[in-house]
Amino acid sequence: MNVFRSAYAAVPVLDLPIHEAVLGQAATHGDTVALIDGTNDTTRLTYRQLDTFHRRTAAALAAAGVRKGDVVALHSPNTLAYPTVFFGATRAGATVTTVHPLATAEEFAKQLRDSSARWIVTVSPLLETARRAAELVGGIEEIFVCDRADGHTSVLDMLTSTAPEPQIAIDPAEDVAALPYSSGTTGTPKGVMLTHRSMATNLEQLRPFIPMNPGDRILAVLPFFHIYGLTALMNAPLRSGATVVVLPRFDLGQFLAAIEKHRINGLYVAPPIVLALAKHPSVAQYDLSSLEYIVSAAAPLDAALADACSRRLGLPPVRQAYGMTELSPGTHVVPLAAENPPPGAVGRLLPGTEMRIVSLDDPDRDAGIDTDGEILIRGPQVMKGYLGRPEATADMIDTDGWVHTGDIGRVDADGWLHVVDRVKELIKYKGYQVAPAELEALLLGHPSIADAAVIGVHDTDGNEIPKAYLVRQTTVAADGLTADDVMAYVAERVAPYKKIRQVEFIGAVPRATSGKILRRELRDREKAAGTAKEKVGEA
Numbered sequence: 001m002n003v004f005r006s007a008y009a010a011v012p013v014l015d016l017p018i019h020e021a022v023l024g025q026a027a028t029h030g031d032t033v034a035l036i037d038g039t040n041d042t043t044r045l046t047y048r049q050l051d052t053f054h055r056r057t058a059a060a061l062a063a064a065g066v067r068k069g070d071v072v073a074l075h076s077p078n079t080l081a082y083p084t085v086f087f088g089a090t091r092a093g094a095t096v097t098t099v100h101p102l103a104t105a106e107e108f109a110k111q112l113r114d115s116s117a118r119w120i121v122t123v124s125p126l127l128e129t130a131r132r133a134a135e136l137v138g139g140i141e142e143i144f145v146c147d148r149a150d151g152h153t154s155v156l157d158m159l160t161s162t163a164p165e166p167q168i169a170i171d172p173a174e175d176v177a178a179l180p181y182s183s184g185t186t187g188t189p190k191g192v193m194l195t196h197r198s199m200a201t202n203l204e205q206l207r208p209f210i211p212m213n214p215g216d217r218i219l220a221v222l223p224f225f226h227i228y229g230l231t232a233l234m235n236a237p238l239r240s241g242a243t244v245v246v247l248p249r250f251d252l253g254q255f256l257a258a259i260e261k262h263r264i265n266g267l268y269v270a271p272p273i274v275l276a277l278a279k280h281p282s283v284a285q286y287d288l289s290s291l292e293y294i295v296s297a298a299a300p301l302d303a304a305l306a307d308a309c310s311r312r313l314g315l316p317p318v319r320q321a322y323g324m325t326e327l328s329p330g331t332h333v334v335p336l337a338a339e340n341p342p343p344g345a346v347g348r349l350l351p352g353t354e355m356r357i358v359s360l361d362d363p364d365r366d367a368g369i370d371t372d373g374e375i376l377i378r379g380p381q382v383m384k385g386y387l388g389r390p391e392a393t394a395d396m397i398d399t400d401g402w403v404h405t406g407d408i409g410r411v412d413a414d415g416w417l418h419v420v421d422r423v424k425e426l427i428k429y430k431g432y433q434v435a436p437a438e439l440e441a442l443l444l445g446h447p448s449i450a451d452a453a454v455i456g457v458h459d460t461d462g463n464e465i466p467k468a469y470l471v472r473q474t475t476v477a478a479d480g481l482t483a484d485d486v487m488a489y490v491a492e493r494v495a496p497y498k499k500i501r502q503v504e505f506i507g508a509v510p511r512a513t514s515g516k517i518l519r520r521e522l523r524d525r526e527k528a529a530g531t532a533k534e535k536v537g538e539a
Helices: 018-023 047-064 081-091 105-115 124-137 196-206 227-240 252-262 271-279 281-285 303-313 390-396 436-444 483-491 519-538
Strands: 033-037 044-046 071-075 095-099 119-122 142-145 176-178 192-195 217-220 243-246 266-269 293-296 319-323 330-333 354-358 373-378 403-411 417-422 427-429 432-434 449-458 464-472 502-505
Touching: 018 047, 018 081, 018 196, 018 227, 033 047, 044 047, 047 081, 071 081, 071 105, 071 124, 081 095, 081 227, 095 105, 105 124, 119 124, 124 142, 176 196, 192 196, 196 227, 196 330, 217 227, 217 252, 217 266, 227 243, 227 266, 252 281, 266 271, 271 293, 271 303, 271 449, 293 303, 303 436, 354 403, 390 403, 417 436, 427 449, 427 464, 432 436, 436 449, 436 464, 436 483, 449 519, 464 483, 483 502
Parallel strands: 033 243, 071 095, 071 119, 095 176, 119 142, 217 243, 266 293, 293 319, 464 502
Antiparallel strands: 033 044, 176 192, 319 330, 354 373, 373 403, 403 417, 427 432, 449 464
16 A cells, blocks of 8 residues: 655644634734625724624524534625634534525525524525525524524624523534535535534644735635635634635626735635636736735646736746545645645645545556546545435545545655546546546637536447537637637647547536536536437427
């Protein structure tokens, strides 16, 4: 067995409740601004206020009936109230299941039912969806709102609660702090049980790689409900005394204006934002000179695109990171201090983390250096398991504690990991393996292509072939781009078996909030088109 181990000294397991791990030093930061509302620039919370407010929220939740082991569903875009509610709920002993703010009532109800949530915290614009979801599932004790809505207790009123602060005994190793749901891009969404220990220890593992300090300004545009945003944009900066400027969603103009106005120095983003920074003409209209670094994660980022972004902004190379919800989430980061990281690398192992790369053809055999294989991870940041799904947990985590990530990667001689693609997304063209991410990266290098996604479809002979879904740039030159142009462009740059063999132009590539391409939606589109053709033929 060839086990890769971190070159960095192990950090101690952090046996603290997550609210203590993040806000335990809040009082020492006092009147330092913790959170700024990036939509109005005037609403702010200091660390002293955040510490007080989350404790009062915990008291109010306990007074309302929340008990240890209850599940609170937090259904909200990014707001200044989000950390207050999250840490208030965990201090009250609850588990927080984070809900996509754009979820339908039916999707929300499924998560409520699966997680056994009894309490909902939402915002007034989403209240009707929350009410409908509660009706569908039943058993919801109360729906709170972060702002104001008739007939509902407001978190704003909780802040003045005179109820006693709950004193809850928490076992960090066993008690679940957060219950995010996996994206569902490769299967049914599952509740990922992240303990206080796994989340807190992962913060300690990440600290040496991406240091944050009081005075740093971080822009939180990726959603807090996703583990990447929760960790990199909420927990990590608040643990470090940095100031977080909060935006509820990604709007390029608002995003760029916030960087300029608040002199943001660190960005944690997903590849679609890197793409916008590299290519969108409006970027030139803003002063982004305060930026010192950019970190991209949640989906593969092409090295050429990363380079184009950093050169345009005059920054060091865009750093990448790797992980997954089931890993709290981080396992690899390219350190800010690394002078010349290999292009496209997603980092080196975090302290206390182990990795194997196993053969795609024979999972019982380890792959060698610079050889593609499935990435297996073991460490203190591994989830407790999938809620109520022991078989799915056993499929994901083997008896030796290795998490089978489903990602394909390779490690070079210096320990840098490169992620190639998802195992289940590989296209098998006449026995050859074709990685969609490689072709997507190549397509994004075309000056007339704004976005790209590649999936496997079947031709009339039954062969699986690569098909590209493309979004044209909004330029005159791009208007004339044809499918033949695209296929010729790719054919000149790849081995014959990797060629794009079908092209379809679309208005937008479907993506999850994290930036991951929702290939399942494209496959459903293909199925629908095939069914329509069959019906025409029958007619």
